[in-house]
Amino acid sequence: MSGCGDFLGVTRWVAVWMLVVLSPVVSAAGAFQAGLDDSSWLVDSSIYDCRMSHEIPYYGYAVFGQQAGESAEFQLIPQTPRMKSGKAALVSNPPVWKPSAQPREMGWVTITQGERPVTVTGAVFERLLTELFAGQEVSFTRMPWYGADESAQVVLSPVNFRQAYQKYRDCLVKLLPVNFEQIRRTAIYFPSGSDALKADEITKLDNIAVYVNADDSVGSFYVDGHTDSAGHRSDNLELSQRRAEAVVALLVERGVSAEKITSRWHGERYPVATNRSAKGRDQNRRVTIRIEKVGYVETVAPEVQMEEQDAPGPADKSPGKSLDKSPEKAGESGEPSLASVSSL
Known part of the structure; x- marks a missing residue:
């Protein structure tokens, strides 16, 4: 019977694990995360714009993007406001299938109210790509805007990231130099x-x-x-x-x-x-x-x-014509400790 009991115990553990990782996560602590089987990264490519987006169930989207002639940037795009303005903790976490690995603190990012509460560029942008490519989950944790007691957490899944990232890099090579x-x-x-x-x-x-x-x-x-x-x-x-x-x-x-x-x-x-x-x-x-x-x-x-x-316009088509119209004119300090992330 003990063997049967062990088997049932293992079965229950596997069932719980499947529920956790195979379905969209909205935990009591307000975590938003795609499950293992529905994590996707989609790439939209053109010579004008490259975008790599990740749907986060019940939250919205995470988007890496670059427009021709502009700097690359990462944005969180929620369906509705989820986090209050301030600082969110940015942490690289090992996925559930790497339980022995340790989280890596990545610092803080600014949260603002609006349609794009998080915009990241430069070194932090590159670090996000590096962590996801390495198979790490990346989380943003901050108090929710509506005043709940528990923190809201948005998690980027690394599942299916690498294939999309290669397509995204291929797009970047073909971008026009200007827009x-x-x-x-x-x-x-x-x-x-x-x-x-x-x-x-x-x-x-x-x-x-x-x-x-x-x-x-x-x-x-x-x-x-x-x-x-x-x-x-x-x-x-x-x-x-x-x-x-x-x-x-x-x-x-x-x-x-x-x-x-x-x-x-x-x-x-x-x-x-x-x-x-x-x-x-x-x-x-x-x-x-x-x-x-x-x-x-x-x-x-x-x-x-x-x-x-007042600028010379399309109607003035004579080369060398001296026009009577006037032409167009030229013209963080004091941050909280990452150890206090659970109370954000």
């Missing part, structure tokens, strides 16, 4: 009296060309040449033309369709800064690039809209 917001209004600056493109400015144009050649929804360019007020007005008008043409020539050389580009030049007529200082003149020696994209809706403050209404 549309970064290039839709660009200023290219020139040395005094020169139409020669500097190395940094060529890099800007290279990035613009890479983006435009990849995005079929880009419709048209408006390239406007300008100078400071040094020298004669007639010479400055000619110089602004050469600058605009130098920019257009490089873009076309990089594969941008010449048919999409309208170039104009204005000499010293439209300064964006005072010509009485060296710094102001540096800003005025420029070619501005404005890119239009099909279906793009720009969201700007009303005062910015008023400024841009």
Whole structure:
């Protein structure tokens, strides 16, 4: 009978273990975690954006992501608020199948109210990836926002993480160097009296060309040449033309369709800064690039809209036309001890 009793005991233990790890966890302490059989990491890939997301039952999502031209970041996205503002303890825990391993304290992260209560970048972002890749669970623990006595805990499961992570890395390699917001209004600056493109400015144009050649929804360019007020007005008008043409020539050389580009030049007529200082003149020696994209809706403050209404627009298509309108303007200390995590 003792053998039978041992067998029943083991069976009960296995049944309990299965209940714990094979079903979504919402414990009395408010833990939110995917079970072993429903833990998934999904990857959305494009040349504009890479995202790796993990559904956490009864909580929401954890997302690692990077947009073209931007820094990578991790976010927790709850369906409803779960944790109050403040500091959450970040801990790397061994999974249930590694009972002999020890937890590793990773410090603290800031919790804020809103749709994205946790946003992590930099070294902490990389540490999260490292711990999950190593098969560790990662938990965020903080008092719940609604004032309950027990802490709320959000746990990231490492199950099925590695396969998704490889797809995520493959996506990162293919990301464009910039996004549309970064290039839709660009200023290219020139040395005094020169139409020669500097190395940094060529890099800007290279990035613009890479983006435009990849995005079929880009419709048209408006390239406007300008100078400071040094020298004669007639010479400055000619110089602004050469600058605009130098920019257009490089873009076309990089594969941008010449048919999409309208170039104009204005000499010293439209300064964006005072010509009485060296710094102001540096800003005025420029070619501005404005890119239009099909279906793009720009969201700007009303005062910015008023400024841009005065910019040379699509209707002003004559190269070299001296326009009467004004162009577009340039323009923790005191942390609690990790040992007190259970009381957070």
